[in-house]
Amino acid sequence: MTVASPESFQGSLQPQGWLRYFSFSLDHKVIGLQYLVTGFIFYLIGGALAGVIRTELASPISDFISRETYNEVLTLHGTVMIFLWIVPVVNGGFGNYLIPFYVGARDMAFPRLNAVAFWMIPPAGILLISSYFISGAAQSGWTAYPPLSITTPAAGQVVWILSVLLLGGSSIFGAINFIATVLKLRQPGLKLMQLPMYCWAMLGTSILVVLSTPVLAGTLILLSFDIVAHTGFFNPALGGNVVVYQHLFWFYSHPAVYIMVLPAFGLVSEILPIHARKPLFGYTTMVYSILGIVFLGLIVWAHHMFTSGTPPWMRLFFTIATSFIAVPTGIKFFNWLATLWGGKIALNSAMLFSCAFIFHFVFGGITGVALAQVPFDIHVHDTYFVVGHFHYIVYGGTVFVIFAAIYHWYPKFTGRMLNEDLGRLHFLLTFVGFNLCFLPQHWLGLNGMPRRVAEYDPAFTTLNQASSIGALLMAISTLPLLYNVIWSAFRGQVAGDNPWRALTPEWLTSSPPPVENWVGAAPLVHEPYAYGVPADQIDLNATSGRDLWSDGRS
Amino acid sequence: MTSLAPSSTVVTTTSLAQPVEAVEHGHGDFRMFGLLLFLVADGMTFAGFFAAYLTFRAVNPLPPGSNYELELLLPSLNTVLLVVSSFTFHRGGKQLLAGNRSGCRPWLLLTAALGSAFLAGQMVEYFSLPFGLTENLFASTFYALTGFHGLHVTLGVICILVVWFQTRDQGRVTASEPFGLEAAELYWHFVDVIWLVLFGLLYVL
Ligand code: HEM
Numbered sequence: 001m002t003v004a005s006p007e008s009f010q011g012s013l014q015p016q017g018w019l020r021y022f023s024f025s026l027d028h029k030v031i032g033l034q035y036l037v038t039g040f041i042f043y044l045i046g047g048a049l050a051g052v053i054r055t056e057l058a059s060p061i062s063d064f065i066s067r068e069t070y071n072e073v074l075t076l077h078g079t080v081m082i083f084l085w086i087v088p089v090v091n092g093g094f095g096n097y098l099i100p101f102y103v104g105a106r107d108m109a110f111p112r113l114n115a116v117a118f119w120m121i122p123p124a125g126i127l128l129i130s131s132y133f134i135s136g137a138a139q140s141g142w143t144a145y146p147p148l149s150i151t152t153p154a155a156g157q158v159v160w161i162l163s164v165l166l167l168g169g170s171s172i173f174g175a176i177n178f179i180a181t182v183l184k185l186r187q188p189g190l191k192l193m194q195l196p197m198y199c200w201a202m203l204g205t206s207i208l209v210v211l212s213t214p215v216l217a218g219t220l221i222l223l224s225f226d227i228v229a230h231t232g233f234f235n236p237a238l239g240g241n242v243v244v245y246q247h248l249f250w251f252y253s254h255p256a257v258y259i260m261v262l263p264a265f266g267l268v269s270e271i272l273p274i275h276a277r278k279p280l281f282g283y284t285t286m287v288y289s290i291l292g293i294v295f296l297g298l299i300v301w302a303h304h305m306f307t308s309g310t311p312p313w314m315r316l317f318f319t320i321a322t323s324f325i326a327v328p329t330g331i332k333f334f335n336w337l338a339t340l341w342g343g344k345i346a347l348n349s350a351m352l353f354s355c356a357f358i359f360h361f362v363f364g365g366i367t368g369v370a371l372a373q374v375p376f377d378i379h380v381h382d383t384y385f386v387v388g389h390f391h392y393i394v395y396g397g398t399v400f401v402i403f404a405a406i407y408h409w410y411p412k413f414t415g416r417m418l419n420e421d422l423g424r425l426h427f428l429l430t431f432v433g434f435n436l437c438f439l440p441q442h443w444l445g446l447n448g449m450p451r452r453v454a455e456y457d458p459a460f461t462t463l464n465q466a467s468s469i470g471a472l473l474m475a476i477s478t479l480p481l482l483y484n485v486i487w488s489a490f491r492g493q494v495a496g497d498n499p500w501r502a503l504t505p506e507w508l509t510s511s512p513p514p515v516e517n518w519v520g521a522a523p524l525v526h527e528p529y530a531y532g533v534p535a536d537q538i539d540l541n542a543t544s545g546r547d548l549w550s551d552g553r554s
Numbered sequence: 555m556t557s558l559a560p561s562s563t564v565v566t567t568t569s570l571a572q573p574v575e576a577v578e579h580g581h582g583d584f585r586m587f588g589l590l591l592f593l594v595a596d597g598m599t600f601a602g603f604f605a606a607y608l609t610f611r612a613v614n615p616l617p618p619g620s621n622y623e624l625e626l627l628l629p630s631l632n633t634v635l636l637v638v639s640s641f642t643f644h645r646g647g648k649q650l651l652a653g654n655r656s657g658c659r660p661w662l663l664l665t666a667a668l669g670s671a672f673l674a675g676q677m678v679e680y681f682s683l684p685f686g687l688t689e690n691l692f693a694s695t696f697y698a699l700t701g702f703h704g705l706h707v708t709l710g711v712i713c714i715l716v717v718w719f720q721t722r723d724q725g726r727v728t729a730s731e732p733f734g735l736e737a738a739e740l741y742w743h744f745v746d747v748i749w750l751v752l753f754g755l756l757y758v759l
């Protein structure tokens with residue numbers, strides 16, 4: 001690699017125009033933003049699909065769309081949200097932007113592979129969405145369980161498989177890059193245990209991706225044989241075995257839930273200390289709990305299969321293993337609380353979303369542990385209780401963190417602040433809408449409303465309507481965000497290089513950063529969380545954008 | 555709490571002008587490390603297939619009278635070919651690292667030839683088998699596993715030929731820049747090991 005000397009890239013300090021965001025750029029920051037913006041577009045698409053679902057479910061009969069269309073919409077919604085929004089954004093988006101800074105590098109370990117990984121995503125997404133208009137989309141849900149996926153129309157299902165294979169490949173390439181970057185590209189003198197927590201989160205996540213995503217790929221290849229060549233791997237009519245599909249699928253897809261939430265753990269661990277002006281509590285235990293989650297995450301998959309004829313000994317093992325996950329997760333939860341405890345908290349948008357994350361995550365964790373108990377799970381499996389559980393974690397957890405991260409890093413991306421009032425409005429709408437949408441679903445599930453149906457018992461109407469109103473609020477909540485992000489890019493208050501007075505290396509350079517991240521040598525930060533500034537010396541205006549919320553403690 | 559005391563290692567924007575420590579620019583070569591990670595991933599794909607195969611065998615008995623007899627002679631010969639090819643590749647690699655490019659190239663060709671012979675043997679076996687892809691669960695699994703492995707061998711042979719081409723006089727693979735050869739070799743050994751497992755599971759077990 002030939003490297004520009006500091007003098008020669010003085011001139012290229014600022015971004016070189018918009019076109020490079022549409023190019024095969026090798027700059028990790030460009031790629032990170034490519035992931036982020038592409039992901040957000042898919043979030044809007046997935047959100048529109050959710051809107052269709054909630055409109056249909058506002059009444060107990062199937063009146064808004066046909067049942068087949070409902071299945072297609074449901075399948076697309078799940079697939080888009082998981083594989084095209086959450087996974088690419090918390091991994092590829094923030095990972096690519098931040099990890100090279102955190103390890104003190106100028107780029108990722110394999111910049112070209114990085115660009116390839118990103119450019120696999122738009123075609124996969126377009127393929128998936130266009131299948132709806134061309135042949136009809138897949139109808140068997142994001143889990144594509146056979147025999148349903150074998151008996152529903154083949155074209156849509158095959159396109160679905162192709163698309164998920166592309167996305168899985170992209171995810172694997174990304175993960176290889178993250179592992180190599182964190183382990184091999186650290187600047188000399190920077191120890192592993194001095195890395196910002198997000199690095200550890202991405203290391204753990206990437207290990208999960210490398211170990212589990214290939215299994216999904218292999219499984220989907222076999223499934224496509226069943227569909228196209230009429231083999232019988234997963235087709236009982238031909239002597240095959242559907243449960244094998246479930247095992248292989250969940251061997252990937254349980255780790256996949258951690259692939260969606262571990263990076264969010266990492267991001268929130270970066271955001272909390274800065275806005276509470278305190279060191280991250282329990283760094284070492286945080287690291288070990290991430291590693292513990294990685295290990296346990298690989299051996300709990302059959303808790304999704306308690307009603308699949310799973311033998312008792314297996315149920316017992318998977319119940320116990322799953323319940324154990326509450327230990328490292330609980331450690332992280334208390335560490336976050338302890339980080340906040342006694343801090344000089346700036347309740348700005350980033351902090352509001354982060355605190356809501358903690359709240360939602362703990363709630364979803366508790367329903368998760370409940371679901372891990374076989375006697376309980378056999379009653380609520382495949383009901384709306386499960387839908388409530390995972391949306392509390394995936395949306396209330398990860399998506400809230402993505403929003404927090406947008407408010408937190410936008411000044412770095414653009415050099416301008418997001419508007420705080422709009423941010424708080426966005427938070428309020430999202431928070432109320434989200435809880436109104438998903439809290440009732442627990443009750444619905446406990447009372448027996450099955451998931452993945454377009455029609456339901458009229459007794460459930462009221463709560464479903466409440467849920468739909470919540471969804472409407474969530475849809476509205478994207479408007480202030482969108483407006484804010486676009487308006488602030490041109491008119492936002494100029495942020496300066498380090499508006500939060502943070503210590504992690506991405507803030508120790510200009511905003512937006514120059515092409516190779518720092519002019520001159522990279523700063524070597526041994527203590528990324530050393531916020532020990534006495535409280536009366538903190539300039540709160542600089543920290544929160546306004547000191548409205550932050551008096552009370554000193 | 556100690557955390558409230560200003561820490562001596564705090565790096566603030568003001569210190570941007572004098573970074574704490576200068577860092578050397580540029581970095582080592584960790585393409586092999588990346589390849590290793592890729593092979594772990596690839597190996598997991600096979601692990602998934604093997605797990606599926608073993609479960610099928612354990613819980614899905616074939617209907618009586620099913621046809622699943624495998625000939626052992628040809629596959630055993632194939633196994634020998636592949637194992638030998640790992641050694642020939644290694645010999646070639648050692649020659650290159652010792653600076654003897656012309657001594658390396660015949661070994662590469664020989665390795666590619668052994669790989670191709672393996673593929674030819676595989677084809678002969680496919681055409682002589684009494685069952686097709688959709689005959690029964692065993693047949694499907696057999697073809698899926700050996701076929702997926704065969705694709706790997708094909709890719710490996712292509713890589714070897716490319717490396718062979720790159721070790722010519724003006725080529726980019728040299729004793730001081732041996733990445734292409736080392737990568738192909740690692741991959742080839744990997745494909746070989748997978749075959750041994752596969753052979754054990756499909757033919758011997
Ligand atoms: C303490 C941690 C957790 C436990 C004990 C737990 C437990 C469970 C159990 C037992 C189920 C199966 C319910 C059923 O289908 O009957 C389930 C479903 C699910 N969980 Fe969790 N969970 C936890 C955390 C998470 C996290 C962190 C995520 C995502 C980031 C997540 C996402 C999901 C999803 C997506 C499903 C539904 C999958 C489907 O059938 O479509 N869970 N969880």
Ligand SMILES: [Cu+2]
Pocket residue numbers: 253254257300301303304
């Ligand atoms: Cu799970």
